[in-house]
Amino acid sequence: SAVISQKPSRDICQRGTSLTIQCQVDSQVTMMFWYRQQPGQSLTLIATANQGSEATYESGFVIDKFPISRPNLTFSTLTVSNLSPEDSSIYLCSVISGSEQYFGPGTRLTVT
Amino acid sequence: GENVEQHPSTLSVQEGDSAVIKCTYSDSASNYFPWYKQELGKRPQLIIDIRSNVGEKKDQRIAVTLNKTAKHFSLHITETQPEDSAVYFCAASIDTGRRALTFGSGTRLQVQP
Numbered sequence: 522s523a524v525i526s527q528k529p530s531r532d533i534c535q536r537g538t539s540l541t542i543q544c545q546v547d548s549q550v551t552m553m554f555w556y557r558q559q560p561g562q563s564l565t566l567i568a569t570a571n572q573g574s575e576a577t578y579e580s581g582f583v584i585d586k587f588p589i590s591r592p593n594l595t596f597s598t599l600t601v602s603n604l605s606p607e608d609s610s611i612y613l614c615s616v617i618s619g620s621e622q623y624f625g626p627g628t629r630l631t632v633t
Numbered sequence: 634g635e636n637v638e639q640h641p642s643t644l645s646v647q648e649g650d651s652a653v654i655k656c657t658y659s660d661s662a663s664n665y666f667p668w669y670k671q672e673l674g675k676r677p678q679l680i681i682d683i684r685s686n687v688g689e690k691k692d693q694r695i696a697v698t699l700n701k702t703a704k705h706f707s708l709h710i711t712e713t714q715p716e717d718s719a720v721y722f723c724a725a726s727i728d729t730g731r732r733a734l735t736f737g738s739g740t741r742l743q744v745q746p
Contacts, residue, residue: 554733563722563736564677577731580634613676617732622667624676 523548523618525625533631534604541600542628544614549594554615555587558627564613570597604632635660637725639737646713647745654740656723657705665728666699666706671739672719680721681708684728713744 524547534540544553555567567587568576576589591597601608611627636659646652658666667682683690683697683706690697694713699706710717720741724734 552731563738564734566733566735569731569733579733615734620728621679621682622732622734623679624669626676 522621523550523616523623525614525616525623527614527625527628529628530626531629531631533633535633536604536606538604539600539602540604540628540630541598542612542614544597544599544625546595546616548618550616550618551594552617553591553597554622555589555597555599556613556615556624558611558613560610567599567612601630604630606632608632635663635725635735637723637735637737639723639740641740642738643741643743645743645745648713648715650713652708652710652713652717652742652744654708654721654723654742655705656707656725656737657703658725658735659704660725660727661701661704662727663725665726665732666697667724667734668695668697668708669722669724669736670719671722677722710742713742715744715746718742718744 526545528543553570556564558564566579567582568578570576570589570591572591588600609632613627614625639656664685669677670680671677694711696709720739722739723737726734
């Protein structure tokens with residue numbers, strides 16, 4: 522299995538600002554995924570990040586709002602830009618290790 | 634794209650009873666079906682998965698069944714215990730290429746002692 526860490530674990534941000542979330546994995550992985558989990562809801566895929574190429578975004582998510590970096594095979598960042606209260610969610614990174622998909626602990630974002 | 638529906642949204646059982654959660658999927662190309670358990674404030678944890686070349690898989694008190702023709706799969710928990718109380722999510726993906734998961738809406742299971 523993969524050990525995944527995220528920073529920060531939680532943050533409270535003001536409307537209009539941005540938050541960058543870091544995801545670190547203890548082994549090299551080809552693909553990293555970013556999910557959003559709104560309060561009391563299921564997980565929704567934001568984008569898939571491959572090292573050395575642009576991220577692939579799901580319908581309803583755009584690069585200007587959720588820019589992603591993937592500088593190497595163990596690290597990725599997700600930025601949530603121009604924050605609004607509707608962005609208050611848990612953001613989770615995820616990787617495939619072996620044949621299974623594992624999740625990071627999540628970053629709880631509250632926008633005031 | 635893939636659409637996964639999950640039922641019921643909440644399920645309350647007595648300790649020792651069985652619990653069954655059902656999911657349907659829309660994309661016939663999907664061939665990987667994991668189940669995740671998420672306790673309050675924690676990350677989703679994989680508890681069991683099944684691939685389309687298998688109809689049933691069991692791991693102690695947990696089993697998953699898959700009907701590819703009908704495009705549905707189910708999670709069965711026997712002899713439930715209070716620590717089984719959590720939210721359970723089913724998911725589906727194509728097990729090659731991007732392999733991104735599409736999740737069901739979740740089932741909140743409460744096991745009454």
